[in-house]
Amino acid sequence: MPIIKAYDGTGDPTSHVRTFSNALLLQSVNDAIKCRAFSLSGMAQWWYNRLPAIWIGSFKNLSQTFVKQFISGRVHEKSSASLMGIVQGAKESLRNYLNRFTKEALKVPDLDDKVAMIALQQGAGDEFFKILLSKRAPKNMLQFQDRAGKYIKSRRITDIS
Known part of the structure; x- marks a missing residue:
């Protein structure tokens, strides 16, 4: 059986169940073994x-009960509004900002390119970069990143001279 980091009562329980289940996909194990092998430590x-014992007989019951018990550790999905x-x-640097934003x-989940580009542009502190983007707006994130990379490269060249 693959070795999986034991869940100690902190972190996302849904993620732990998913990781455990995915690790066992290629293993031929029944529910009872899954329940006994479920990697937990500490408070968990x-x-x-x-x-x-009735909850430990079915991995489906065990995992559902487990997630309910430790739901407070669940990581909540971010929304596009959080990017603003x-x-x-x-x-x-603009490069570090773009990396952090990315x-x-x-x-x-399901982030729209237009929303991401608006948030990126609004959050950028480099006024020349904002002007460049406003003159000819990129059509998608790939084009945005390409222009940003070229801009960063050109700024580095002018900073050296």
Whole structure:
């Protein structure tokens, strides 16, 4: 059986169940073994040991009860509105801002390119970059990133000379 990091009562329980289930997809194990092999430690293990035997007979029941018990640790999905609050710091490079923004944007399910581009442009502190984008608006995020990369490269060249 694959080794999976034990859930200790902190973090996203849904993610733990998904990771555990995915790791066992290619294994030929029945529900009883899944229930016994469910990797828990600390407070989560204490909770598991106190469960009535009826909850441990079915992995579906166990995982549903587990998620309900530890739901407070669940990571909530971000919305596109949360991206509007990401702004370039006064001493932050445009490259670092774009990288930080991209990491946060990946946490937003079904993010629309137009919303992401608006949030990126509003949060950018480089006025020349904003002017460049407003003159000829990019059609999608790929084009946006391409223009940003070229702009950053051109700024680096002018900063050296």
